[in-house]
Amino acid sequence: EDQVTQSPEALRLQEGESSSLNCSYTVSGLRGLFWYRQDPGKGPEFLFTLYSAGEEKEKERLKATLTKKESFLHITAPKPEDSATYLCAVQDPAGQGAQKLVFGQGTRLTINP
Amino acid sequence: DAGVIQSPRHEVTEMGQEVTLRCKPISGHDYLFWYRQTMMRGLELLIYFNNNVPIDDSGMPEDRFSAKMPNASFSTLKIQPSEPRDSAVYFCASSYQPTLFFGPGTRLTVL
Numbered sequence: 001e002d003q004v005t006q007s008p009e010a011l012r013l014q015e016g017e018s019s020s021l022n023c024s025y026t027v028s029g030l031r032g033l034f035w036y037r038q039d040p041g042k043g044p045e046f047l048f049t050l051y052s053a054g055e056e057k058e059k060e061r062l063k064a065t066l067t068k069k070e071s072f073l074h075i076t077a078p079k080p081e082d083s084a085t086y087l088c089a090v091q092d093p094a095g096q097g098a099q100k101l102v103f104g105q106g107t108r109l110t111i112n113p
Numbered sequence: 114d115a116g117v118i119q120s121p122r123h124e125v126t127e128m129g130q131e132v133t134l135r136c137k138p139i140s141g142h143d144y145l146f147w148y149r150q151t152m153m154r155g156l157e158l159l160i161y162f163n164n165n166v167p168i169d170d171s172g173m174p175e176d177r178f179s180a181k182m183p184n185a186s187f188s189t190l191k192i193q194p195s196e197p198r199d200s201a202v203y204f205c206a207s208s209y210q211p212t213l214f215f216g217p218g219t220r221l222t223v224l
Contacts, residue, residue, distance in 0.1 A: 032211050043117075043204050043215030044156075087156070091211065099144050100169060101213060103156040 003027050004104035006088050012110045016077050021107045023088030024070040031091040033071050034101060035064050038085045047086075078111045085109070117216035119205050125222045131193040134219045137186055138207030146206040146213060147180055147190050156204070162188065195223045 007022045025033065032051055036044035048057040050066040057064045061082060063074045073086055085106045092100040118137040126132055138145045146161040160170040165182045173180070177196070182188040192199055200223050206213040 034212070036215075041217075043206075043217050044213075046212050046214065049212060089156075099146075099163070099208060099211060100158060100161065102158070105155045 003092075003102050004088055004090055006086075006104035006107050008107060009105065010108040010110070012112065013075075013078055015079055015111055015113050018074070018076045018078070020075070021073040021086055021109070022070060023073070023104055025088075025090050027090050027092070027102075033066055034089045034091075035071070035073055036087040036089065038087055038106070044087055075109070078109075080111045080113050083109055083111045117205055117207055117214055119203075119216040119219050121219060122217065123220050123222075125224065126195055127224050128196055129194040130223075131191065132195045132199075132221060132223075134190040134203050134205075134221070136188045136190075136205030136216060138188070138205070139209075139214055140186070142207035142209045142214070143185075144208045144213075145182060145188050146208075147188070148204040148206060148215075150202045150204060150218070151200075159190070192221075195221075197223045199223050 003026050005024045013019055032049055034049050035047040037047055038044045048064040053066055053068045055066050061076050065072045085108045087103050087106045089101040089103040092102050120135045143164050147159040148156050149159055150156045159172045160180045161168055162182045178192055180190045202218045202220050204215050204218045206215040
């Protein structure tokens with residue numbers, strides 16, 4: 001069964017148009033939820049880790065929030081350089097050493113100038 | 114630090130050939146992961162090591178796949194024999210804390 005589901009699959013925005021990406025998860029006993037950014041032809045780049053419901057993290061125009069069932073990545077006044085695929089991942093509760101991450105399919109974000 | 118280093122960056126081979134992908138993790142990281150990424154299946158964990166010891170290889174698709182980590186600074190993923198369905202981008206990642214740091218990937222094309 002899917003543990004991590006991201007929506008939408010793709011999102012196209014105009015520069016300055018704020019929006020949110022969603023990541024819903026079904027694992028029980030969440031030990032950590034991660035957001036990564038992936039540019040074409042590159043490996044995923046770490047953005048945030050969230051551990052408990054109500055937690056928020058910010059970096060420039062990005063803010064990640066966490067509830068008991070889902071996480072949101074809010075993008076405020078985006079710029080074209082924010083265009084990328086954003087990946088969400090959770091620590092697999094069955095993974096030894098709490099290191100195994102299960103990734104969603106990602107949201108492909110395009111910001112038009 | 115140079116980050117996670119992978120080689121080669123691109124590999125084109127013919128079906129039936131042996132393929133070896135290489136990875137140098139970030140110094141001091143005690144976990145190393147091999148992931149595969151395709152359009153259809155996204156990022157899938159193949160295998161991971163802790164202190165050079167394989168911990169979970171349940172994601173390795175078939176016996177054609179094998180991975181080794183002879184020391185803390187080097188790991189290989191081998192496919193023998195390769196098949197067209199193995200075409201994908203293979204990522205190596207390392208970590209000390211829960212955060213994974215990914216390499217640039219190896220794009221494998223099997224003809």
